Each structure stands twice: as structure tokens, then as C-alpha cells.
Amino acid sequence: MTMTSTASRPQRSEQETAILEAARDLMASGGVDALSMRALADRVGVSATAIYHYFESKQHLVEHVVRLGFERFGEYLQHGMENYPRGSLERVHALGEAYLRFALENQAYFRVIFSIQPQPERTMADLPEGGGYHLLRQSVVDAMEAGTLRRADPDLMSLYLWSAVHGLVTLTLSCAEPPCEGECMPMSPVQLYEAFSPFIAYGIRAPASSGGHHA
Amino acid sequence: MTMTSTASRPQRSEQETAILEAARDLMASGGVDALSMRALADRVGVSATAIYHYFESKQHLVEHVVRLGFERFGEYLQHGMENYPRGSLERVHALGEAYLRFALENQAYFRVIFSIQPQPERTMADLPEGGGYHLLRQSVVDAMEAGTLRRADPDLMSLYLWSAVHGLVTLTLSCAEPPCEGECMPMSPVQLYEAFSPFIAYGIRAPASSGGHHA
DNA sequence: CCGTTAGGTTAACAGCGTTAAGTTATGTAA
DNA sequence: TTACATAACTTAACGCTGTTAACCTAACGG
Numbered sequence: 037m038t039m040t041s042t043a044s045r046p047q048r049s050e051q052e053t054a055i056l057e058a059a060r061d062l063m064a065s066g067g068v069d070a071l072s073m074r075a076l077a078d079r080v081g082v083s084a085t086a087i088y089h090y091f092e093s094k095q096h097l098v099e100h101v102v103r104l105g106f107e108r109f110g111e112y113l114q115h116g117m118e119n120y121p122r123g124s125l126e127r128v129h130a131l132g133e134a135y136l137r138f139a140l141e142n143q144a145y146f147r148v149i150f151s152i153q154p155q156p157e158r159t160m161a162d163l164p165e166g167g168g169y170h171l172l173r174q175s176v177v178d179a180m181e182a183g184t185l186r187r188a189d190p191d192l193m194s195l196y197l198w199s200a201v202h203g204l205v206t207l208t209l210s211c212a213e214p215p216c217e218g219e220c221m222p223m224s225p226v227q228l229y230e231a232f233s234p235f236i237a238y239g240i241r242a243p244a245s246s247g248g249h250h251a
Numbered sequence: 252m253t254m255t256s257t258a259s260r261p262q263r264s265e266q267e268t269a270i271l272e273a274a275r276d277l278m279a280s281g282g283v284d285a286l287s288m289r290a291l292a293d294r295v296g297v298s299a300t301a302i303y304h305y306f307e308s309k310q311h312l313v314e315h316v317v318r319l320g321f322e323r324f325g326e327y328l329q330h331g332m333e334n335y336p337r338g339s340l341e342r343v344h345a346l347g348e349a350y351l352r353f354a355l356e357n358q359a360y361f362r363v364i365f366s367i368q369p370q371p372e373r374t375m376a377d378l379p380e381g382g383g384y385h386l387l388r389q390s391v392v393d394a395m396e397a398g399t400l401r402r403a404d405p406d407l408m409s410l411y412l413w414s415a416v417h418g419l420v421t422l423t424l425s426c427a428e429p430p431c432e433g434e435c436m437p438m439s440p441v442q443l444y445e446a447f448s449p450f451i452a453y454g455i456r457a458p459a460s461s462g463g464h465h466a
Numbered sequence: 467c468c469g470t471t472a473g474g475t476t477a478a479c480a481g482c483g484t485t486a487a488g489t490t491a492t493g494t495a496a
Numbered sequence: 497t498t499a500c501a502t503a504a505c506t507t508a509a510c511g512c513t514g515t516t517a518a519c520c521t522a523a524c525g526g
Contacts, residue, residue, distance in 0.1 A: 051504085072481080072482065072483085073482080073483065073484085074481080074482080074483095082504090082505070082506090083505070083506060083507080084483085084484090085484080085485085085486095085505080085506075085507085086504070086505050086506080088484075088485090089503075089504060089505075090504095093483080093484080094483065094484090150421065150422075150425050151425070186453075188450075189446075192443075192446050192447070193450065195419075195422075195443065195447075196415070196447045196450050196451075198418070198422065199414075199415055199416075199418030199419040199422060199447070200411070200414055200415045200418055201414075201418065202418035202421060202422055203413070203414030203415055203416065203417035203418025203419070203420075203421065204410075204414040204418070205418075206365065206417060206418065206421045207365075207410075207413065207414060207417055210365045210366070228407075228410065231404075231407050232407070232410075232411045232414070234454075235403075235408065235411050235454040235455055236411075236454055237454070238401075238453055238454040238455070239449075239450040239451055239452070239453040239454030239455070240450055240453075240454070266473085287512085287513065287514085288513080288514065288515085289512085289513080289514095297473090297474070297475090298474070298475060298476080299514090299515090300474085300475075300476085300515080300516085301473070301474055301475080303515075303516090304472075304473060304474075305473095308514080308515080309514065309515090
């Protein structure tokens with residue numbers, strides 16, 4: 037760490053950070069297609085090939101940005117639910133709403149994260165590592181132990197809830213930007229999520245009264 | 252229609268069909284990136300620029316292929332559910348399973364259809380026109396009238412069911428090809444769908460016995 | 467017979483990811 | 497102080513992409 041001149045050239049990690057941030061901005065504006073090595077290099081102030089000293093390829097660079105995106109995603113979800121009591125249905129609900137809001141507020145980014153291009157070496161479990169699944173699973177387990185949720189395989193129920201919200205998100209993002217202002221569906225995605233909640237709640241919460249058989 | 256020589260050159264519509272089919276095959280093999288004008292032209296046996304006599308741009312060509320894909324999708328869904336009685340829960344269930352199966356059997360194609368790149372002028376309602384939404388909605392309406400499903404806004408419930416299945420599909424497709432063979436989730440997507448069904452059914456079906464308040 | 471049109475060609479442009487080779491500056495060891 | 501090594505960066509180039517322009521050729525209609 038013997039550095040005599042802190043000025044002049046930026047440090048290795050500084051430049052790498054600058055590249056990552058510029059890449060994130062470009063990808064957030066128009067997806068992975070809006071990120072070209074030359075345009076990125078112009079933003080950072082170097083030539084295109086200089087980027088290859090920090091990242092092996094565009095693919096690796098994108099994966100790095102996606103990894104950072106998952107971390108931000110996870111923090112967003114954490115903030116969205118931490119004000120609701122552990123074990124409550126509201127906590128689970130808030131998690132879903134935060135998921136939805138993040139996707140809507142970072143559309144291009146979300147598109148890249150769930151690029152739908154098959155990512156090898158990626159399982160459903162580690163897909164959102166640091167990005168939410170363990171939060172969801174824990175809130176489900178808590179609510180089951182609190183007697184709020186029907187007893188079932190927590191992974192199964194978590195994946196079900198995840199699917200429902202994720203499906204709403206991806207359907208929304210497959211449509212025009214002002215989502216569903218049409219005649220048939222004059223509701224915002226968040227409103228739709230609220231309207232879905234009864235269906236979801238009926239399906240997952242524990243029976244109200246002490247009831248007969250458990251199927 | 253005065254044609255003297257049916258041989259020699261293929262007809263306008265024939266060549267157009269050949270291009271569309273070749274484009275579909277390429278896209279099915281590796282998405283929209285696997286479709287290049289030159290590779291497509293080689294398959295058809297013409298030069299790349301000849302395609303521009305039939306389609307204004309690659310974008311228009313892709314949209315045309317997607318439109319045809321929706322029609323096949325719709326037929327697939329139709330076949331998947333028509334053996335179950337109108338108004339039954341099984342019919343709704345079969346529709347979801349057919350949706351899932353089509354997506355898994357035509358992964359690259361499905362990716363393109365729901366390209367997640369924002370399609371302007373596309374609303375949720377006309378997105379699957381000829382591709383399933385009206386089938387789903389009708390089966391929901393039938394089941395409501397038959398007393399099988401809880402009474403609610405049919406569009407709302409349809410969209411909820413659509414989201415749940417679509418979410419499972421898109422999550423699956425975001426992962427590696429052999430879906431979720433990991434330690435945490437050792438189930439196939441279809442098995443997962445079957446396992447979800449109780450949650451969904453509890454949420455949407457009409458109360459079994461004559462019950463108290465309706466929220 | 468002439469003009470129009472459909473259907474096709476080749477050449478070219480600008481942009482893409484990426485590689486190869488060369489340059490400059492810095493830091494370290496003899 | 498010299499020598500080497502490495503980090504950081506450059507320009508030039510390759511093969512690919514979608515797309516445009518200009519040109520050609522066979523068929524049909526007035």
C-alpha cells in the first residue's frame with residue numbers, strides 16, 4: 037500500500053467502481069442492449085479496450101452488475117418489511133409489495149436481473165441470494181410458527197408467493213410502460229396486488245376457527 | 252391469379268412462409284439473438300437483403316413470428332383443457348398446466364414471446380389475444396356460475412391465476428436448463444405446480460359448506 | 467413495345483464485442 | 497542507478513451485426 041501520489045490516476049478499485057456504476061446507469065436506462073463497451077468507455081473516459089483490464093468480457097461485467105443489483109434489491113426488501121411484526125401476515129404482504137415496487141421503480145434493471153436468458157449454474161435457491169428469498173422464507177416460517185399461516189412446506193409456500201408476485205411483475209413489464217391503462221384493466225400493478233391479496237390470503241392463512249379435518 | 256408457371260420461383264406467400272418458418276426455428280433454438288438476417292437468408296437460400304422485400308425490418312419480422320407463436324400457444328391451451336367439463340376446477344387447473352408445459356417445451360420461443368423488452372402499444376388484455384386469456388377468463392366465469400369458484404371480478408381472478416403460473420414459468424426459465432435440480436428444490440416445475448394447487452384452490456374456490464360472512 | 471413491378475443481387479456503412487500489439491508510467495529488486 | 501516487471505492504457509484491426517443504396521432481371525399489363 038505504498039502510494040506516494042494519490043492524485044493523477046485513479047486507483048484500481050476506483051476505476052473499477054466507476055466502470056460498474058456507469059454500466060449500471062446504462063443498463064438501467066435501456067437494458068443490456070444499451071450497454072456497449074464503447075459507449076461505456078466514453079462515459080468513464082477511457083478507450084473501449086481498457087475495460088478488458090478489469091472485466092474479462094461484457095458478459096462478466098453484466099454479471100457483476102447484476103450481482104450488485106441483487107444486493108440493492110435485498111436491502112430494498114428488507115426496508116420494506118422490517119416495520120411489520122415478525123410472524124404477521126402483514127409482513128409477508130409488505131415483502132411482496134416491496135418486491136413489486138422495486139421492479140416498477142427499476143424496470144430496466146429488473147429486466148436484466150431476471151434476464152430470462154438462461155443463466156447456467158443458477159438455481160432458484162441461489163438466484164436471489166442476498167436478494168430476498170431467505171427474507172421471504174424466514175417471514176413465512178415465522179408466520180407458520182405464530183399460527184398465522186397454514187402449516188406446510190415453507191419452501192413450497194415461499195416459492196408460491198414468490199411466483200404470484202413475480203408473475204404479476206413480469207406480465208406488467210411485458211406490456212407498455214404505463215402499465216395497463218387500457219379499458220379492460222384500469223388498475224396499477226400495486227392496486228392489482230392489493231386486489232389479489234384476498235385470493236392469496238385465503239389460500240395460505242391458517243383456518244380461522246378450530247376446524248375439522250386437515251387435508 | 253393468372254399464373255402460367257407454378258414451378259420455377261416460389262410464390263410471394265410461399266417465400267414469405269419459408270422465411271417465417273426458418274425465423275421461427277432459429278428463434279426457437281436460441282432466442283432473438285440466434286436470428287441474424289444473414290443466417291436466416293442462408294437457410295432460405297437467398298441473400299440477406301432479399302428478406303427486406305417481405306419484412307420492413309428484423310423487428311417487424313420478429314413481431315410477425317411472435318404473433319404466429321401466440322396462435323400456436325392458444326391452440327395448445329385449448330387442447331389442454333377441452334377434455335375437462337365446463338365449470339369445473341379441473342378445467343382451470345388443466346389450463347395452467349398446459350400453459351406451463353408449453354413454456355417448458357418451447358423455452359426459447361416463450362422467452363421471445365414474453366420478451367420482457369417493453370412492447371409499446373401492448374396491453375395486458377391484448378397481449379395473449381388468440382393466446383389464452385379469453386380461454387382462462389371464460390373458464391373462470393363458467394366455474395363461478397357453476398358455483399365452483401368464489402364469486403369475484405373474473406378479470407381479477409383470471410389475472411391472479413395467470414400471474415401465479417406465469418411467475419412459476421419465468422422463475423424457472425431464469426434458472427439453469429435442468430430446472431431446480433439443486434438440493435433445496437428437487438422438484439420439476441410441473442411437480443411444483445401440482446404442489447401449489449392446494450394454495451391456489453383454497454384461495455379461489457367457493458366455501459365448501461354454507462358459511463357466514465362474505466368479505 | 468414500352469413501362470412497371472416483384473424479387474433478387476452485390477457493395478457498402480456504421481456499430482458491435484473482442485483480440486493483438488504497442489506504449490507509458492509506476493514500483494521493485496539487484 | 498540500472499534493469500525488469502507489471503498495471504493501465506492506447507490504436508488498429510477482425511469478423512460479425514442490421515440496414516441502405518444502387519443495380520439487375522424476368523414477368524406481366526396497356
